[in-house]
Amino acid sequence: MAKILIVxxxxxxxxxxxxxxxxxxxxxxxxxxxxxxxxxANSIQPDLxxxxxxxxxxxxxxxxxxxxxxxxxxxxPILIITALDDSNSRANVFGANDYxxxxxxxxxxxxxxxxxxxx
Numbered sequence: 590m591a592k593i594l595i596v597x598x599x600x601x602x603x604x605x606x607x608x609x610x611x612x613x614x615x616x617x618x619x620x621x622x623x624x625x626x627x628x629x630a631n632s633i634q635p636d637l638x639x640x641x642x643x644x645x646x647x648x649x650x651x652x653x654x655x656x657x658x659x660x661x662x663x664x665x666p667i668l669i670i671t672a673l674d675d676s677n678s679r680a681n682v683f684g685a686n687d688y689x690x691x692x693x694x695x696x697x698x699x700x701x702x703x704x705x706x707x708x
Contacts, residue, residue, distance in 0.1 A: 594635035642671040657684035666705035
């Protein structure tokens, strides 16, 4: 069973995603404080990380860079999910493997997760 870490400051989003992805057979850990992302990742060793960009400090851009700088997560797939939909935001997501814009289709989310885990 693949382990997924969700980092999003919106409790409704993390609750929905955790319930849905758990029903799809994933082991899901969701946190709402970006400041705990690295610590939580270290404790659960996720196979994939879902990360929001627009969060209180550190924002998702910084968390993504911090994860990529950590040797434990240089190859861990990172899927960005955010309400931002402009080219500057996409260009600033250094190291993320994929990008979904809110609102998104849950079937598309599962397809993207599956593709990232199979890569």
